[in-house]
Amino acid sequence: MSIGYYPGCSLHGTSREFDESTRAVAPALGIELREIDDWSCCGASSAHSSSHLLGVALPARNLALAEEQGHDAVVAPCAACFSRLATTRYEIAHDANLAEAIPGIIERPFANSVDVVNIVQLLLAHAEKIREGVSAGSGTAAVGQLKVAAYYGCLLVRPVEVAGADDSEVPTTMEQVISACGATPVKWNMAVECCGGSFSMSRTSSVMRLGRAIVDDARKAGADAIVVACPMCHANLDFRQAARSDGDALPVLYLTQLVGLAMGMTPETLGLQRHFVDTKPLLDTLDTRAHELAAKTQAAAAAKTKARDGAVV
């Protein structure tokens, strides 16, 4: 299966680490990603809020390119890109007039035959591969100690008919990937709450308030980190958290970074140094916990052997 890679503007800019970690993880899972040649803007936010047709035509152009370049599916790691591409695919499939008009507008043939998936769906489809990689790799022990809060935000689960999540109110797909990594997903309450999205610029204080509620709940649930799969969510949680005065910040990882860590990749390969909230202390703690656990297991095993040999415990 040939998968076209649509990075969109964010992964080439503010969320380079999402791009880096996706490119690092994909080959390890046997996924061949080829960036769509000559891709253009998906039209998120500005295009579809000014013209419905433009909002459909822009993603359609990219899907047509993917079709032309022989891809069966397109993966868009950015949740907004995914939403635009998937919505376009859905709308054209359900509107014969639109389907007829689009090729003329984008000046190329378009059969709407390419599937659109987000990064969570792609990783979930390769969960077995992740498990294999984790048990073979060296990252196991450390990531196995990690408790994470899976944060979906809006676009990975809505609109219901487009996003294809298992449950729009209480989704579990990201948790399944996290479990495949050997980490523990925590049960918390803010997984699909709003992060404030693009109001980050226009109503910063609101976004700060929303983000704080999310981070605080994750912490209350015992999470060591929050895992996201959207550059906007990441910016609002990671960057805005750095400005918190209490200095009590929770690292925010991309799901691909977690998978990479679990499979034994170095933090640098995955771009973990690029976050605003320092991830170093977290990784150090994990190592310590892993060592402690190993020592404990060893001691227990030794005690057992001793007991078997007849020693009084």
Add this chain to the structure above:
Amino acid sequence: MFVCHCGENIARTVDCARVSETLADHPGVVVSLDYKYMCSDPGQNLVKQAIEEHGLTGVVVAACSPHMHEKTFRRAAARAGLNPFLCEMANIREQCSWIHDDKVEATDKAIEIVRTIVEKVKNNAPLETIHIPVTKRAIVIGGGIAGIQAALDIADGGADVILVEKEPSIGGHMSQLSETFPTLDCSQCILTPRMVEVYQHPRITLHTYSELESVEGFIGNFTVTIRKKARSVDESLCTGCGDCTAACPSRKIPNEFDANLSLRPAIYVPFPQAVPNIPVIDREHCTLFKGRAKGREKDLCGKCKESCLRNAVDYEQVDTLVKEHVGAIVIATGFVPYSVGRDQPDGLKGYAEFNYGEIPDVIDGLQFERLASASGPTGGEIRRPSDGKVPKRIVFVQCVGSRDPEKGISYCSKICCMYVAKHTMLYRHKVHDGEAIVFYMDIRAAGKGYEEFVRRAIEEDGAQYIRGRISRMYRDGDVIKVVGFDTLSGEPAIIDADMVVLATAVRPHKRVKQLARMLSTAYDQYGFISAAHPKLRPVETNTAGVFVAGACMSPSDIPDSIATASAAASKVLGMFSSDDLEREPTVAIVNERTCIGCYSCERVCPYGAIEHVDVCNRDGEICGHVARVVPGVCQGCGTCVATCPSKSVELLGFTDEQIFAEINALLTW
């Protein structure tokens, strides 16, 4: 041949005189008349006189639809000594005069219509009305309030009744309720005397812990097989003393009667007022039976048997099958509440976001009934399940599942608005400083005294109603955060509640579809049993002799259930009022000489009217099989006629000869 003017109805557009004159020359027609009102007494006398004078062998009345007056004229013909099925109607009113303007063309058409029917009548054969004997016993399936009421009404009317209940006791959901709307009278106080009445009634045979296994036969003559599940307690020996229940060591089984809010032992009586008051062993949870299932040779327990002084506990009991002959069947299987969690049957979706099952203090309506009930796990005190504290603020959420096509249930469950209002009252009467907050979509309180009841909850008992839906609820320390939206003020309504009660939708019992297939009755897309006609025949089904009552038809409250149960009972008694039933003889008949025994007819018959018959040679050895139509069951729909590959089935009154004669008439004249 008699042409009716129907006053002006036909004569306005059809020249009736010309019709009768033209038909007078038609081969075989002896008499051809027209008259202003053929259905009037003088009109009918014309028909009778003509039959007697001319010794007619067929009569055609060209008038209105057969639905209107076929019976009238057939009766007239019968009085003159003619077989009524030799009399036919030619419809020149609904199918001609009423829909045309041009008198010449309409008259020509009327002549054509009459000719076809005349040709048909020439091929009519005399038919005899089918008489079916009636077994004057009824079976009622389901021992909830609807089944109890139907059984008592039929039995009081003088017929024997068999009442089958799958649970160990009758009583159904009503026995679990605390008080009932709109009068707040105690549910058990009005129900238990009826339960005892059933038990003591000389004409009612009660089979509890039993299910319907199979049904054969047809109206008036059903043979039903009932599976009496092994109770493991001999009903004839047990006195209901309760020693075994006290002796049972496994006591941590969720109590279904308390909606899983309390625990019960493995040998148990569902509730103290159970009828019959005889325990049952829950073999799934009993240590002894669990051990046996695993193949242990030595029994792991036996405490209940040891404790029983009358030696009534019998571990070796097995399921038994009881055959009964009945004339009528009443379905009263009731409902189940919608389950809120993520796992849902039948392609429905749940509300995982409500954390029902995760947060112990998020309960459903039935659980609240048990909390409020004097016989419940808290003795009627409102205490929340998690820590036994008295909740000071309860949020009630209406329409959980109902009216939500996204979750797969589009209908209104009808009873929830009322029981939520009742819950707020019960709560406020017991916890005076408690706050009752209700989230609702609409308040549907149609019924005698219902709207007044809701107003009383709001105005006198201080329930706060917020119009809006809940998006989710989660635990926040000691309270439950209920995140909702007040659509009247247009603002989010986030409430810290001590307990949440979900008013869940009413759904048909999951095995009712299986039962419906067994009885060949129709059910709707949700699985509720369909009535034969939603307005005119509300308690009959499309299978003759099978009636329906209560919440297995549609969500019903107690008065509704009782009304439909009494209605079904009166239908059954009406059927039992004569010794045999008369059926139209226009049924299908198989030519057993040409039938190849493929049973295609059996597969398409919607009424299960086809039976298998062995064919024997001269030596009496079986040499083949053919199909036979049971006349009492056949409704004369003709599906088998169209399906039969060897053209061996005919519908009496509509045989091929008759239909071809009609077509020929159209082509010949």
